[in-house]
Amino acid sequence: MSFLSVQNIVKEYSGTKALDNVGIEVDAGTIFGLLGPNGAGKTTLIRIINQILAPDSGKILMNGDPISSAHIGRIGYLPEERGLYKKMKVGEQVVYLAQLKGMQKSIAIEKLKTWFQKFEIETWWDRNVDELSKGMQQKVQFISTILHEPELLIFDEPFSGFDPINANAIKQEILGLKEKGMTIILSTHTMSSVEELCDNIALINKGQKILDGKVHEIKQKYSSNTFEIKCSGWFDAMASTLTHNYKILEHNKEGNNTTIILKLMNDIPTNDLIRHFTGLGNVISFNEILPSMNDIFIDVVGRNGEYIDNENSI
């Protein structure tokens, strides 16, 4: 049984379906990537999981129980559009937000002090929020999201507004939270971070889920049988011996070695390919080239867009 089960969610806004029968399964202790172009319905789905919005139909189960107000304190949410009260002191404000999540004041203060020490920002406690830089405010917000030690964390574009160093720090922090056993839903446009962080993903476009699964399986699925071989010898000699089973996409000469990127046209074992090259020279490296999540994203959304457009025109 998955930790969070979102089933058949439908949400309509005055005639347009923001979410059309969307379902995702998030396993405990994993990071789930929620991907999709702007306006796909990601934020609506996240808001429904957070009980900010109610779905028209469909249900959400957390550990098998239908989600209710009792679960609010067990979820931590960092929205994409986020901010703090500008004229309120940092410490006071984070404690207030933690109290709203159902935390006791004294415990919240104690925990927050530990976090402030960890980030070496103890001096911020009594400062007004508007005295902090945007990056500092983001840090405070991040702490505020996880202070009440939720079981489920939802980050909507967590890296926006951070410089690369801080973004990396947040990335490490997210991985650390996963190790502690927290379940995380990550909605982002930064595809590199998806590959680094996510175990599973779902791709949403125009209110529909068009792709989901484990990241490495999806990449495998979208592999195009492309390989990179580095081998000693001359390209011309190699090329002339290749049959129509292979299509050369790219080749490079580096000293005595040649790097060839080629595509297997027919379903032949890769062993045959390696055997072919070992006959020609010394094989230095052999790699399968998998598409990046970025490529898959553009590919799938692009085709999905065309598909829907065609459907509409009929």
Added chain:
Amino acid sequence: MNKIKLIIQREYLTRVKKTSFIVMSILGPIIIASIFIVPLWLQKFESQQIKHIAVIDESRILMPTIKSTETVMFTDLGNTTLEDAQKTYAKDGYYAVLFIPKNILNSTAVQIFSNRQPDFGLKQYIAKLIEKDLETLKLLKSNVNPDLLKAVQTPIFVQTIKWTGDGREVEVTMEMKTIIGTVASMLIYIFIFMYGSQVMRGVVEEKVNRIVEIIISSVRPLQLMIGKITGIMMVGLTQFALWIVISFSVIWMAQVTLFPEPLAPTAANPTATIDSKVMAQVQALGQDDYQYAMDIFGSVSNVNWTIMIVSFLFFFVCGYLLYAAMFAAVGSAVDSESDTQQFIMPLTVPMVISLLMIQVILNNPDGSIAFWMSMIPFTSPIAMMARIPFGVPIWQVVLSSLILISTIIIMAKLAAKIYRTGILMYGKKVTFKELYKWVRYSS
């Protein structure tokens, strides 16, 4: 419920700690108190500037009866001629010269000479003084019994006494009622407007800061709205309580220090040479001014402050809730404070109309305009506060309250629907048509 309490607490504490709140709490009552104190103080101050009037009494009969007061001091110049007086009066510190001709008993004119324009009050005062003195003298000359004269000249003072239901007599002058009605209705207008718009600003602030989404992932939007409105209401009530306490203390302190014995008349210096009996009688007639002043003071303490304060609290809370709900809806619908204008205008029109109509209501507190304005929920808090000092039939108060409370319930429901949708809506130019659509959304 606990979360609403937290929200109320935050809304309340952040506002009460603001410097602007503290300044308003101190400044407000000082302004109110000074409305009551300054005129009295000025009067006292004025009265300390004694005007010395030189008197040339050619008739030699009036001067002994002319009494000096705190404001005006008369000095007999004896046989000095008018020409001599003109040369020296200013140098001797006199404000003016009063000339009483020899034939005063048959004449109707006395003259005041001065290089300044004697103020109207002084002219009136002297005219009244001499009129009375002459009257008394003439009657005495006609051998009227002095006792009879005293009995005849009873100063009549009209006291307004109103019978209330429980048979108690409340004595309040119309002037005082009008003043209290004006102040109370203005105050309720200021309070409703000030705190209602604070709700709007608070909602806009949360939306602009983008903290609202974090909060409504922890509490329901309705809880946030209720918490905010309640918290700000309590700020208003705190301010009101502070104003009441501080104003009354300031007025009380002023009364004790500035007016130990309110406006007691001073005895005229008895320079009587002829008939001292006449003197005493004439003096006795001057008592009515004092009586009137005492009546004003009595009237303040006889105002039923309990009814005033209770109705102010009731109509402030109701009027505030009604407008706060609408202001919260407006705040949620816009992206910035500058966008609120188009919505605020129609909301405030009834308030401004009732403010303009206060005078009409006060002139005829039981008239039909007063009645209907105290029934329409958008104007009733202000109209009612203007009427209550004059007494309003209980059925009207009950009916007005019922209409007001039902309107609040309906308006709060509509506002909650708009609010729920509005706080998450960015970058949309919202119109009234759009708001109507939001109201129609099912949950």
